[in-house]
Amino acid sequence: MPIVNQAQIARSLKVSRATVSKALKDADDISEGMKKRVRDLAEKFNYIPHYHASNLQSKRTKTIGVVVPDISYSFFAFAVDGIMDAAQRSGYQVILTVSREKVDIERKNILTLLSMRVDGLLVAVSKETRNIQIFEKVRRSEIPLVFFDRSVGGLGFSSVGIDDREAARRLVDFVLRKGYRRIWHIAGSSGIDIGRNRRAGYGDALTRRGIRIRKDWITEGGFTREDGRRGFRELHRRGALPDVVFGANDQIALGAYDAMRELGIRYPEQVGVVAFSHREYANIMSPSLTIIHVDPCLLGRKAMELLLRHMDHPGTRSRRLRIPAEIEEGESLLKRGDSVQGD
Amino acid sequence: MPIVNQAQIARSLKVSRATVSKALKDADDISEGMKKRVRDLAEKFNYIPHYHASNLQSKRTKTIGVVVPDISYSFFAFAVDGIMDAAQRSGYQVILTVSREKVDIERKNILTLLSMRVDGLLVAVSKETRNIQIFEKVRRSEIPLVFFDRSVGGLGFSSVGIDDREAARRLVDFVLRKGYRRIWHIAGSSGIDIGRNRRAGYGDALTRRGIRIRKDWITEGGFTREDGRRGFRELHRRGALPDVVFGANDQIALGAYDAMRELGIRYPEQVGVVAFSHREYANIMSPSLTIIHVDPCLLGRKAMELLLRHMDHPGTRSRRLRIPAEIEEGESLLKRGDSVQGD
DNA sequence: TTGAAAGCGTTACCAG
DNA sequence: CTGGTAACGCTTTCAA
Numbered sequence: 001m002p003i004v005n006q007a008q009i010a011r012s013l014k015v016s017r018a019t020v021s022k023a024l025k026d027a028d029d030i031s032e033g034m035k036k037r038v039r040d041l042a043e044k045f046n047y048i049p050h051y052h053a054s055n056l057q058s059k060r061t062k063t064i065g066v067v068v069p070d071i072s073y074s075f076f077a078f079a080v081d082g083i084m085d086a087a088q089r090s091g092y093q094v095i096l097t098v099s100r101e102k103v104d105i106e107r108k109n110i111l112t113l114l115s116m117r118v119d120g121l122l123v124a125v126s127k128e129t130r131n132i133q134i135f136e137k138v139r140r141s142e143i144p145l146v147f148f149d150r151s152v153g154g155l156g157f158s159s160v161g162i163d164d165r166e167a168a169r170r171l172v173d174f175v176l177r178k179g180y181r182r183i184w185h186i187a188g189s190s191g192i193d194i195g196r197n198r199r200a201g202y203g204d205a206l207t208r209r210g211i212r213i214r215k216d217w218i219t220e221g222g223f224t225r226e227d228g229r230r231g232f233r234e235l236h237r238r239g240a241l242p243d244v245v246f247g248a249n250d251q252i253a254l255g256a257y258d259a260m261r262e263l264g265i266r267y268p269e270q271v272g273v274v275a276f277s278h279r280e281y282a283n284i285m286s287p288s289l290t291i292i293h294v295d296p297c298l299l300g301r302k303a304m305e306l307l308l309r310h311m312d313h314p315g316t317r318s319r320r321l322r323i324p325a326e327i328e329e330g331e332s333l334l335k336r337g338d339s340v341q342g343d
Numbered sequence: 344m345p346i347v348n349q350a351q352i353a354r355s356l357k358v359s360r361a362t363v364s365k366a367l368k369d370a371d372d373i374s375e376g377m378k379k380r381v382r383d384l385a386e387k388f389n390y391i392p393h394y395h396a397s398n399l400q401s402k403r404t405k406t407i408g409v410v411v412p413d414i415s416y417s418f419f420a421f422a423v424d425g426i427m428d429a430a431q432r433s434g435y436q437v438i439l440t441v442s443r444e445k446v447d448i449e450r451k452n453i454l455t456l457l458s459m460r461v462d463g464l465l466v467a468v469s470k471e472t473r474n475i476q477i478f479e480k481v482r483r484s485e486i487p488l489v490f491f492d493r494s495v496g497g498l499g500f501s502s503v504g505i506d507d508r509e510a511a512r513r514l515v516d517f518v519l520r521k522g523y524r525r526i527w528h529i530a531g532s533s534g535i536d537i538g539r540n541r542r543a544g545y546g547d548a549l550t551r552r553g554i555r556i557r558k559d560w561i562t563e564g565g566f567t568r569e570d571g572r573r574g575f576r577e578l579h580r581r582g583a584l585p586d587v588v589f590g591a592n593d594q595i596a597l598g599a600y601d602a603m604r605e606l607g608i609r610y611p612e613q614v615g616v617v618a619f620s621h622r623e624y625a626n627i628m629s630p631s632l633t634i635i636h637v638d639p640c641l642l643g644r645k646a647m648e649l650l651l652r653h654m655d656h657p658g659t660r661s662r663r664l665r666i667p668a669e670i671e672e673g674e675s676l677l678k679r680g681d682s683v684q685g686d
Numbered sequence: 687t688t689g690a691a692a693g694c695g696t697t698a699c700c701a702g
Numbered sequence: 703c704t705g706g707t708a709a710c711g712c713t714t715t716c717a718a
Contacts, residue, residue: 002485003460005711016689021713031687046483051458052395052404053711056694061395071427072640077420084414084441088448093455096439098427105431112436115394117346140389142345297415348695359705364697374703396695399710 004045012041024049055117063093064307065113067123069101069150073251075278075296076124079149082300083122090308092119101126107134114141120307121145122300125152127192127223144310148303149296150194158310158318160303162294164194164276167325168201169208171274171292172246174327176209180243180272186231186256188223188248195220198248198276223248228255229262236263241271244333250277253289272333290330294323347388355384367392398460406436407650408456410466412444412493416594417624418639419467422492425643426465433651435462444469450477457484463650464488465643468495470535470566487653491646492639493537501653501661503646505637507537507619510668511544512551514617514635515589517670519552523586523615529574529599531566531591538563541591541619566591571598572605579606584614587676593620596632615676622671633673637666 006020013020015034023030023038024047041047055061066083068076080096087094095118097109106126111134113121121138123145135155138145151159175183185202188195199220203213216238221227228247232255235242247253253275260267267273277291302321310316349363356363358377366373366381367390384390398404409426411419423439430437438456442449449469454477456464464481466488478498481488494502518526528545531538542563546556559581564570571590575598578585590596596618603610610616620634645664653659 001483003457007711017712018689018691018714019687021711022688025713029687034687046480048454048457048480048484050460050711051455052460053399053694054713056396056399056711057713059694070424071414072421072424074417074420077417078415080439081413081415081441084439088441093459094439096423096427096437098424098431111391112394114346114391116436117393117395137389137391140344141391350695360695361697361705361707362703364695365704368697372703377703393695396710397697399695400697402710 003048005050006047009038009041009045009047012045013037060119061117062091063095063116063118064120064122064304065095065097065110065116065118067097067099067106067109067113067121067125069099069106069124069126071096071098075149075249078278078296079124079300079303082297082302083304084300085297086301086304086308090304099126101128103128103131107131110134110138114138114143118143120311122303122307123147124149125192126150127189127195142314144307144314146303146307146310148299150192153193156318158306158320160299160306160321160323161194162299162325163322164197165201165204167276167292167294168198168246169204170201170325171276171290171327172202172205173208174290174329175244175246175272175274175333176205176211178333181211182240182242182244183217184232184235184242184245185218186228186235186245186247186252187218187220188227188252190220195223195248202246217242223251225251225255225258228252229259230255232256232259233263241265244272244274247273247275250275250289250291253277268333274333290328290333292325292327294325299323346391348393349390352381352384352388352390355388356380403462404460405434406438406459406461407463407465407647408438408440408453408459408461410440410442410449410452410456410464410468412442412449412467412469414439414441418492418592418621421621421624421639422467422643422646425640425645426647427643428640429644429647429651433647442469444471446471446474450474453477453481457481457486461486463654465646465650466490467492468535469493470532470538485657487650487657489646489650489653491642493535496536499661501649501663503642503649503664503666504537505642505668506665507540508544508547510619510635510637511541511589512547513544513668514619514633514670515545515548516551517633517672518587518589518615518617518676519548519554521676524554525583525585525587526560527575527578527585527588528561529571529578529588529590529595530561530563531570531595533563538566538591545589560585566594568594568598568601571595572602573598575599575602576606584608587615587617590616590618593618593624593632593634596620611674611676617676633671633676635668635670637668642666 007017010017010020020038023035071077084094099106103126145157147159149161187199190196206213219231219234221231245256247256253273256273274290278293278296350360353360353363363381366378414420427437440452446469488500490500490502492504530542533539549556562574562577564574588599590599596616599616617633621636621639
């Protein structure tokens with residue numbers, strides 16, 4: 001016997017559907033006796049309320065939609081964890097979708113979420129070219145959206161992320177202060193802001209110290225481990241070894257390690273690696289890597305909190321929230337620090 | 344202007360709601376001209392269909408509910424990835440919930456998912472005592488459920504997992520064949536089957552080789568990194584160092600490493616570590632750890648596929664699907680293998 | 687204290 | 703080809 005509805009309970013009890021509805025939600029204009037009869041039968045029949053039928057009237061679904069490029073990137077796994085945590089606390093259910101870094105899947109996912117009438121959207125865009133159209137549609141729908149980690153600017157939506165440019169500058173400056181000069185950069189795609197900004201921060205750090213930016217020390221690609229491996233090999237083909245490789249993220253750093261193992265290059269003795277990452281992940285690889293990290297859980301939680309504000313107060317002005325990043329030094333620099341003079 | 348509905352389009356066009364509905368879904372009893380007028384206005388008004396209102400009739404929501412203990416365990420992150428992949432392919436949306444290893448949250452989550460009328464459920468139970476009641480409720484609701492990774496037996500639901508006992512036996516036997524005899528086991532909680540089974544497999548391996556099981560070489564706890572750290576320290580207090588530590592999972596193994604670092608014990612030179620893990624995760628830590636692993640993506644995909652079968656053919660008999668596990672040898676054993684004679 | 691009726695957004699069926 | 707009406711499961715308002 002599939003799930004029963006209120007009508008069947010009403011029929012069995014020979015009362016109206018309205019009475020059953022009210023009894024089940026403990027309305028105070030229903031007698032205790034009736035409430036008990038209804039509840040007992042509901043229990044016996046294994047009655048389970050119909051979430052969406054109820055929400056059909058209330059215009060609120062108590063759900064939020066989340067779009068991430070890939071849940072198997074541990075960064076997003078942790079971010080989603082932070083989101084789920086904050087969502088749970090405020091009584092929201094989460095519809096999770098994954099875009100696999102594809103704009104068209106992302107588009108479809110957002111459309112589905114809108115059609116599910118989620119009360120709000122949390123989106124980390126894919127790294128392909130952003131399609132403004134779908135976000136225009138979201139704006140028109142008046143369903144609040146907050147970008148997290150990866151955002152699309154100029155659309156008037158709030159976003160929560162880190163100041164990649166400044167963080168990258170600080171990280172590279174940290175390396176320079178250790179006395180290293182030959183710093184390669186395996187950048188991600190510059191099609192997405194995190195890629196562009198981290199690369200820009202790398203440039204900033206060099207420029208401020210009057211060091212020329214060498215194009216042949218930089219390579220672009222994607223953000224995967226394989227991209228990191230390819231990137232290292234490409235730069236390696238161009239010339240001598242660097243002191244330090246700066247990876248745009250942790251996957252790229254792992255890929256660089258892979259390449260070095262393949263090429264017989266010892267790390268951290270010969271080449272140090274620094275990268276963007278986050279503590280939970282870096283802890284596994286540590287202590288070999290020096291990272292600049294942001295807590296992805298915190299980022300998710302902040303994003304959810306900002307979204308809640310937008311949902312509760314529709315008029316709220318959009319904000320760009322920046323989570324501070326922290327440098328965590330690993331052996332890859334400590335060890336080499338001894339063999340190179342500081343400045 | 345919030346999202347418009349079909350009625351507003353109908354009113355604007357001075358046609359009936361039925362006509363609009365049919366035009367929008369390209370029914371063949373509507374003229375092309377009318378279809379165009381409807382579609383154009385829908386576009387202009389930013390019409391977005393109402394997922395749940397449609398599904399109210401069709402009795403299918405094209406959604407499945409997933410319950411995991413914690414998405415920040417990379418194992419579950421990958422498993423969810425596999426689920427999302429298979430779900431996307433078959434046109435299902437995923438409602439993800441996290442129980443934080445708490446039975447009462449798990450219960451609430453399942454209840455919410457039932458009330459959302461998901462077409463099916465994929466559940467990895469929390470490690471606390473299982474509450475049969477809620478699953479009894481699921482059974483009565485006739486909504487198909489498949490357990491993955493962690494299951495509750497005797498309820499008639501299908502499950503997808505690994506044969507932990509056999510896998511643990513093989514892993515420990517592998518270590519024994521390398522010539523090691525002093526093997527500690529930092530077990531997880533025996534409140535859950537994976538904990539019990541892995542511990543049993545550890546015992547099997549020893550017994551089959553006529554080695555006595557020493558209770559003081561085994562400790563129980565949870566499955567976190569901290570549990571692993573605590574476990575190692577506890578066993579360490581009881582006596583001399585082991586040859587190898589067998590961790591019930593990778594977090595525990597990391598915790599054992601933590602403890603050894605704190606205690607000044609060198610690994611893998613002094614103590615080797617073997618554990619249950621999965622390749623994606625172990626690759627990060629490798630090559631120091633020897634693992635027995637199962638592909639969590641595959642597990643998720645298989646679970647989804649099995650669920651699809653149950654959803655499509657309601658009568659299907661329940662099955663216990665076992666994903667094979669594979670041993671991947673790391674340096675922790677290779678290196679020590681040289682200093683100990685084989686058998 | 688209970689119930690009748692309208693409505694939430696959509697689809698299905700049948701008439702015209 | 704188009705439209706009226708009922709139905710999906712539930713809530714809410716207003717009468718009784």
